[in-house]
Amino acid sequence: LGAPGGARRGPRLPAGKSGKSAPIDVKWALGGGGRLTDGLVESAVLPHIGNGTLNELLDSGVMENADGRLALTMDGYVVRPLFFPGGDIGRLAVCGTVNDLAVCGARVRGIALGMILEEGIELSVVERVMASVGAAAAEAGVKIVTGDTKVVGRGQADGMYLTTAGVGIIPKNRELHPSRVQVGDLLLINGPIADHGLAVMLAREMPQVKSVLKSDAAPLNALIEAVLEAGRDGVAFMRDATRSGLAGVAADLASRTGLHIRLDEGNIPIRAETLHAAEMLGLDPLEVANEGKVVLACRAEVADAVLAAMRSHPLGAMAAVIGQVESAEDGLCEIKTTLGGRRILQKPYGEQLPRIC
Amino acid sequence: LGAPGGARRGPRLPAGKSGKSAPIDVKWALGGGGRLTDGLVESAVLPHIGNGTLNELLDSGVMENADGRLALTMDGYVVRPLFFPGGDIGRLAVCGTVNDLAVCGARVRGIALGMILEEGIELSVVERVMASVGAAAAEAGVKIVTGDTKVVGRGQADGMYLTTAGVGIIPKNRELHPSRVQVGDLLLINGPIADHGLAVMLAREMPQVKSVLKSDAAPLNALIEAVLEAGRDGVAFMRDATRSGLAGVAADLASRTGLHIRLDEGNIPIRAETLHAAEMLGLDPLEVANEGKVVLACRAEVADAVLAAMRSHPLGAMAAVIGQVESAEDGLCEIKTTLGGRRILQKPYGEQLPRIC
Numbered sequence: 001l002g003a004p005g006g007a008r009r010g011p012r013l014p015a016g017k018s019g020k021s022a023p024i025d026v027k028w029a030l031g032g033g034g035r036l037t038d039g040l041v042e043s044a045v046l047p048h049i050g051n052g053t054l055n056e057l058l059d060s061g062v063m064e065n066a067d068g069r070l071a072l073t074m075d076g077y078v079v080r081p082l083f084f085p086g087g088d089i090g091r092l093a094v095c096g097t098v099n100d101l102a103v104c105g106a107r108v109r110g111i112a113l114g115m116i117l118e119e120g121i122e123l124s125v126v127e128r129v130m131a132s133v134g135a136a137a138a139e140a141g142v143k144i145v146t147g148d149t150k151v152v153g154r155g156q157a158d159g160m161y162l163t164t165a166g167v168g169i170i171p172k173n174r175e176l177h178p179s180r181v182q183v184g185d186l187l188l189i190n191g192p193i194a195d196h197g198l199a200v201m202l203a204r205e206m207p208q209v210k211s212v213l214k215s216d217a218a219p220l221n222a223l224i225e226a227v228l229e230a231g232r233d234g235v236a237f238m239r240d241a242t243r244s245g246l247a248g249v250a251a252d253l254a255s256r257t258g259l260h261i262r263l264d265e266g267n268i269p270i271r272a273e274t275l276h277a278a279e280m281l282g283l284d285p286l287e288v289a290n291e292g293k294v295v296l297a298c299r300a301e302v303a304d305a306v307l308a309a310m311r312s313h314p315l316g317a318m319a320a321v322i323g324q325v326e327s328a329e330d331g332l333c334e335i336k337t338t339l340g341g342r343r344i345l346q347k348p349y350g351e352q353l354p355r356i357c
Numbered sequence: 358l359g360a361p362g363g364a365r366r367g368p369r370l371p372a373g374k375s376g377k378s379a380p381i382d383v384k385w386a387l388g389g390g391g392r393l394t395d396g397l398v399e400s401a402v403l404p405h406i407g408n409g410t411l412n413e414l415l416d417s418g419v420m421e422n423a424d425g426r427l428a429l430t431m432d433g434y435v436v437r438p439l440f441f442p443g444g445d446i447g448r449l450a451v452c453g454t455v456n457d458l459a460v461c462g463a464r465v466r467g468i469a470l471g472m473i474l475e476e477g478i479e480l481s482v483v484e485r486v487m488a489s490v491g492a493a494a495a496e497a498g499v500k501i502v503t504g505d506t507k508v509v510g511r512g513q514a515d516g517m518y519l520t521t522a523g524v525g526i527i528p529k530n531r532e533l534h535p536s537r538v539q540v541g542d543l544l545l546i547n548g549p550i551a552d553h554g555l556a557v558m559l560a561r562e563m564p565q566v567k568s569v570l571k572s573d574a575a576p577l578n579a580l581i582e583a584v585l586e587a588g589r590d591g592v593a594f595m596r597d598a599t600r601s602g603l604a605g606v607a608a609d610l611a612s613r614t615g616l617h618i619r620l621d622e623g624n625i626p627i628r629a630e631t632l633h634a635a636e637m638l639g640l641d642p643l644e645v646a647n648e649g650k651v652v653l654a655c656r657a658e659v660a661d662a663v664l665a666a667m668r669s670h671p672l673g674a675m676a677a678v679i680g681q682v683e684s685a686e687d688g689l690c691e692i693k694t695t696l697g698g699r700r701i702l703q704k705p706y707g708e709q710l711p712r713i714c
Binding site: 023024025026027028030032037040041044045047048049051053054058060061062063065066067070072073074075076077078109110112113114115116117118119120121122123124126127130131133134137143144145146147148149150151152153155156157158161163165166167169354355 | 380381382383384385386387389394397398401402404405406408410411415417418419420422423424427429430431432433434435466467469470471472473474475476477478479480481483484487488490491494500501502503504505506507508509510512513514515518520522524526711712
């Protein structure tokens, strides 16, 4: 329903129930996965459908089960354009769902795929997307086990929207949760940030520019299995840094744990061309979406083993330790800049890049 | 991805891959859940993402699991209008997913809810739908455990689309599958047909008419548990008769089993006012969508117990035996009309009622 958050999450939206006030419309920015989305979820959704599992707002809903806990996740995909360097809506939908399960420690058992098609979309486009879904599923070693197709009229969608859901089993010995994060834990990421959001943005806004940027969309389940094998219960928490980027994940984690998180800007991997594109577009790469990046917190004593496990996987060659959990109990995330300055990182407020996933 | 079907399912769509032929567009009718939808799924989807589980095209994908089999299901909801007599898009989304799990014999463990919102929709509308989701979940005794929210621009959706997925566990002793259907099995339904489709159609096309019709949208999981308790392994197969109606379910079952199915029109429950509305609109009620009706095949010796179990539940007060599986191995479904005639029932071809669910 949105990214996680603790006590100090998004601004509350007015509930829109008072008979006299003007009606409140949903704005673009409410869908950005930032604090405004959190506010929408908190004020208009959770009061009606909340419960102990949903209110956790983790990447997957986790249910007790005799045979290891069950994890269920869902994401909608409305990215535009449908095809972009490094991926397409189909690859994104499979990877996003695989990753949301994997960061909860779940092994994927099956994926469901829903399509909403706009009348008039070419069948060959649908087929190209399906071929990409099939290829991404094979790459991740998962199966699409069920699905649904709906068609709406012209002007009632924009070509094609996908929704994927996935179910997985969390082995009994795994417990990944913000509450397990401790002072002294190190923060790691498996590679360079901001490639997805900027590749999509350039493809959409400047299609004439031949850019070298490519989305990082990739299934992280095998890398995450290797990480958990290496770090075992020394790994406390993981999250994929999608909408609202690394900043969103780090600020949320600080807020949820109530601890202080320090990121070291100089250690955060980013490609030179990505940084250049971000500067050109006036975007903060820390807030830009990734689709193949996991951020994790682990005990300092397993960090070397975890880093080695990441680096020995093709999707973790540029993995790095990017920060640490510190003892100040202020629930804030601070970034130490390459110039030695410090600033507070906040979860982005609204929509930086609409329809980025 | 569509309704099930056997060897003689929908017409194959041209694959749209030949370089010289004109591009093929997706039409309204492809989303109707009829034979054209089957064709789309067969020609453009399964070749790319198919596997043993998906190709079954049951209401849920079923996966082996140590602790009873896992069932995963997904459905998109694009109904227009969002609110109609007897329900709304939120109630529909919860009931549809609960029912798709229940007809596979699964006990619901959790529901995921995805929203795609069009910029400009009033927040109070979103809240009204969420309240309905919460009420339907409480009625069914299920929880929304995860979800996702996306916002698209004006004219890129029609107010609000929902997608729900659900996961459940099928107890080990339950095996509901078309392959278990035998000659002599009786077909039962839990109540009157066609109320959902006609209620939505009247609300949309003739909003000025104050109609007494109400959608039958309801969660069938409790009724189905009672049926399975009463009929045990004498119950061979169940399906909820949604898009493409009772005709779609019966014709599919005949096709899948390769046996002959006879329906007795005089025994099929339908309200007088619903029949009247169908005649007025020129629709065949057998093909109209239901959202709270289960069709099942069971051994003749448990039929009385199953019927009694249905009738003792509020959602089965008008339950009836409506037909039988006969020995001709022609894979056809035939209906004996009230006037004594006979005609072959086919799965509807395309879209009878667009955006009915």
